[in-house]
Amino acid sequence: MNKDLVPIQADRPAIITTQIDAISYYRKMDTKATVEEMVGGKYVIVEEYYSNGLEVLSELKRNLLRKFTDKSFQGQRDYRSAFREASHRLLLKVKDNKLLVKKSPDIGWLALLYPEISEFYVSFPEVQGMNSSWQWYQKGIEVKTLDITLHPFYGTYFPTRFDHLKLFDKWLKKYEGSKHQAIEIGVGSGILSFQLIQNGFENIFATDTNKNAIIGVAQEIKRLGYENKIILNHGDLFENCDVKADVIVFNPPWLLAKHKLEEGIDKAIYYEEDLFPRFFTQAQQHLTPNGKIVLIFSNLAQVVDEESPHPIIEELRNNNRFRKELHLRREVRASSKKTQRTDSRENEKVELWVLGLK
Ligand SMILES: C[S@@+](CC[C@H](N)C(=O)[O-])C[C@H]1O[C@@H](n2cnc3c(N)ncnc32)[C@H](O)[C@@H]1O
Incomplete structure (x- = not known):
């Protein structure tokens, strides 16, 4: 971790610590009536069994599907937003870092993210999110071809398909320039920085706007024994970075946002219009004369949407600061061999761009 920075607090789901006016939901109660109240604005506390909460959520889905019949894009969006809002009023009680209801999953995040709070309520969907994240964190994600297992921290983006990592690996194996210093923007679960180290890079400055990514990678570099190789930083793009690099790598978000971005995973998937222009301006200042920018992107x-802009092509076309040295593409394979691709992602390709200073 960057020694000058104060320790950072993980982002965690919102909780309620005060007394609340709520309905207690037990099995065999009138689920339909309970859900009507929840849709109307009332909190509902799941009692006895975890599965009671699942029952309420199923009924909520049926209830809202009866009301939101418009199948257009906007109609579906409205339905999802109503579901999201109402489902967050379904609460579970946590005591001594454990869910109180029976037959509920054991979620380590409750102790790790809320060490100082002994009793609180948290929404059922947030618990489902924490549960799934905890499974990934515990079990790990094995990136087979690279011989790495990642343990992504709560609220951090992690790869589920590995085509872009293989592309980066292919480039790294052929790279013959200096390996003294690299910078990774948007370190996420740490995978690209780990690949840099495995391929002989000596010093890495790795940064992310997501606090949890930085906390998670700090743990990972201890586990992997990479503490002397990586300086971690929480910040926007090259903020706090006073080194120049032989290689700057960035696997940015791939989709232009049409909504206001939230902190966390949202910023791993969507980018605001000024992200790439700001990145290129700052990258120019942080490259050694023969340095390379390596961008992992996708079509x-x-x-x-064919009309959608491609920020790297736009940079090369509009500004006279970088030249394209390489553009590799690779088809994205379906996550399972059994999955027949008939969707629009059939033509999806991951891209690796290498740019040098003009
Ligand atoms: C697609 S993820 C890639 C994560 C990881 N490098 C990988 O390849 O799996 C993009 C990452 O960039 C981070 N990010 C987005 N905007 C950023 C910014 N302005 N400055 C630093 N990091 C940013 C996100 O939080 C996210 O962790």
Whole structure:
């Protein structure tokens, strides 16, 4: 961790610590009536069994589908937003870092993210999110071809398909320039920085706007024994970075946002219009004369909408600061061999761009 920075607090789901006016939901109660109240603005506390909460959520889905019949894009969006709002009023009680209801999952995040709070309520969907994240964190994600297992921290982006990592690996194996210093923007679960180290890079400055990514990678570099190789930083793009690099790598978000971005995973998937212009301006200041910018990207935005801009092509076309040295593409394989691709992602390709200073 960057020694000058104060320790950072993980982002965690919102909780309620005060007394609340709520309905207690037990099995065999009138689920329909309970859900009507919840849709109307009332909190509902799941009692006895965890599965009672699942029952309420199923009924909520049925209830809202009866009301939101418009199948258009906007109609579906409205339905999802109503579901999200109402489902967050379904609460579970946590005591001594454990869920109180029976037959509930054991979620380590409750102790790790709320060490100082002994009793609180948290929404059922947030618990489901924490549970799934905890499974990934505990079990790990094995990136087979690279011989790495990642343990992504709560609220951090992690790869589920590995085509772009293979592309980066292919480039790293051929790279013959200096390996003294690299910078990774948007370190996420740490995978690209770990690949840099495995391929002989000596010093890495790795940064992310997501606090949890930095906390998670700090743990990972201890586990992997990479503490002397990586300086971690929480910040926007090259903020606090006073080194120049032989290689700057960035696997940015791939889709232009049409909504106001939230902190966390949202910023791993969507980018604001000024992200790439700001990145290129700052990258120019942080490259050694022979340095390379390596960007991992995808044609996903163009597959969905042909008119969609491609920020790297736009940079090369509009500004006279970088030249394209390499552009590799690789088809994205379906996550399972059994999955027949008939969706629009059939034509999806991941891209690796290498740019040098002009
Ligand atoms: C697609 S993820 C890539 C994560 C990881 N490098 C990988 O390849 O799996 C993009 C990452 O960039 C981070 N990010 C987005 N905007 C950023 C910014 N302005 N400055 C630093 N990091 C940013 C996100 O939080 C996210 O962790």
